[in-house]
Amino acid sequence: MRPTHFAPRARPSSVRARHLGFAVLAGFAALLLTLTGCTRAGGGGNFQTTDITDHFPDLRFDLATAGNPHLTAKDFRGNVVLVYFGYTHCPDVCPLTLSRLASIVKGLGPEAAKVKILFISVDPKRDTPEAVQTYASAFSPRAVGATGTPAEIQTLARRYRVAYQAEAPTKGGSYEVMHSKAIYVFDEKGHARLFLSDTDTNQAVTHDLRELVASS
């Protein structure tokens, strides 16, 4: 699902009249970008995926990963970061997305050294920081897995308009977690730049990541 279509991009000297509309469901939000099409003054790329520059909060978090209880956005400065929310007991869709991102990043060649994948678990009840990191590492050496307390994850998900909801457990106690399919890309300074959906082709994503790496 592509949330929006863009008008031809303008370069306004004063940047205004942009807005994001979000539909809230069950206390969380489903993304409905209603961008009018614009670009960061002086630094816009010719993007083929959805440009969210100036429409989305900068990368900001304090989470735990294996061996680091306070992983923050500062640890990612200098890297283009692809952020995806999921959980490790997700055997189908999360691996599908992560293997795709891993393949795209690997395909960047030397530029992959300036790109990281951040996989954030929305299932902190089951996922330890170590488990999320181990899971993320199985897909890519450029992947970092992190999680936090339920309150921290909730705050983060709200900030980035990411929906998630644990379903009722089965008799065996296992449960599924409904979660957003969104992938957000932040630039080397932590500014939000792109929204990727599963309808974006690998070629388009690769093109845009190269643009971001080149402009950093």
Next chain:
Amino acid sequence: MNSHHLVRRLLVGFALLGATIPLTAASSSASSAAAATAPAGVHASDGWVRWLPGTIPSAGYLMVSNESDKDVVLIGVTSPDYAMVHLHQSYTTPDGNSAMRMVGALRIPAHGHVVLAPGGYHLMLMRARKALKPGDTTSVVLRFEGGATLSVPLAVKPADYNG
């Protein structure tokens, strides 16, 4: 989409609507089930499972073809290597989120096939009885309405395998 496809989709959809029986593996049934005969004209191919670290569930994929003149209904899956196997379906909610549901039965229409592939139908393989690694081969036993069974090898692929 031609009418044939539409009919097949409707049949599958109908099977799903009526599905209430959870596909829970009984650990003792795997070997005896494997000894039963496969339904005539039914084949499975392209079986693989995505290796994941630790003890979390893995997903298995395959294609089931039915060259016979009668529909067959997949009603259960077991594995000698996993204590529990469920048939699941990933789907996108109306809000664009990703979710999974358990599927009780899956109809494979006459002269048709059903594909289990990433992002759609898949086998949820839980509680591995032994450590598997990429390069290994595991297997599942498909159990059909009427008692016929079919053993299918699944190649264990690395986590980042892209199908």
